[in-house]
Amino acid sequence: MSGVTAGVLDEAIKKAAIAWVSVEDGPAYALWCMPAENSIVVVSGPGEQYAPGLAEATRATVRLRGDHGGLILVVDAVVDRLEPGGDEWNELAPQLATKRLNASGTADDLAARWAGSGCAVVRLTPAADSVVGAPDLPADSAAQPPRETPARVETRRPFRLHRVRKR
Template sequence: MHPLVEEAMKKAAVAWLTVGDNRAYPVWCVWLDGALHVVGDGAGEQPLPGLATASRAAVTARGDHGGRVVTWPAQVHRLRPGDEAWTAVVPQLAAKRLNGPGGEELARRWESPEVLVCRLTPDGDPVEAGPTLPDTSLSAPVPETPAVHRVRRPFRLHRVRKRP
């Protein structure tokens, strides 16, 4: 494993995943035993578009200064309840989850078939690191959403007079 990947991911609480040709999206994550672990796609969990059927993904980590440090290729493995990896990793994930309802309760909720618990294992050298990082911001246009459209002003019961 590349030392930059391990060092960057040890400090990461958030990473960006790119699955296939989709746009990158941020995920809450935990680095355990040389792999990145993410939980999502269930009720109350973060969305992980495309990860359920993916075998590979790209992971991007940021540094202390807030900018991108490294992008590395990963193999995606889904953890299933009852597996040896599940019993070793899920309690640690539940303990590190912020704003979760509690360790064992949270772990039981993740046993649901809708919830995706994945291990992303580094697979090869970083795709981007140091001098190979792009110089541009790589910002993308905001995706369409109904939240950006203006709506009618709310009804006002009493008329407010403007001061002269």
């Protein structure tokens, strides 16, 4: 671990509520997550968060933030998709469902919906030898321009009922 102790990695995982996850050379997506032991658990798929390629991937890059909100480490992670009905699914999916904001129904109902609709619940386990932290993090911001989306709308000038005079 270049510049990062195992304690920093463990603390970053324990405090993770959101992680930026990218698959291969794709863009990083902000995904809400749940810490589980020395890994994080994420759900994606129909009706849930968008994470293209994550369900089929074997490795992903995870970026975690610190208490100040800035990037503190980048790590390659092993992706394990949990199988519905398996021991890990039965343990972690209901716990993850309780963390889901604005979900209708009970946690067990939500986990059953995930299983029935083909959602992927994945465990991202960091490879300890791939952790990059301060001072080895890149100095640039790594910000990307906004991706094209049909949701983007041109803003109109505000409506004015009466003419405003300049003095």
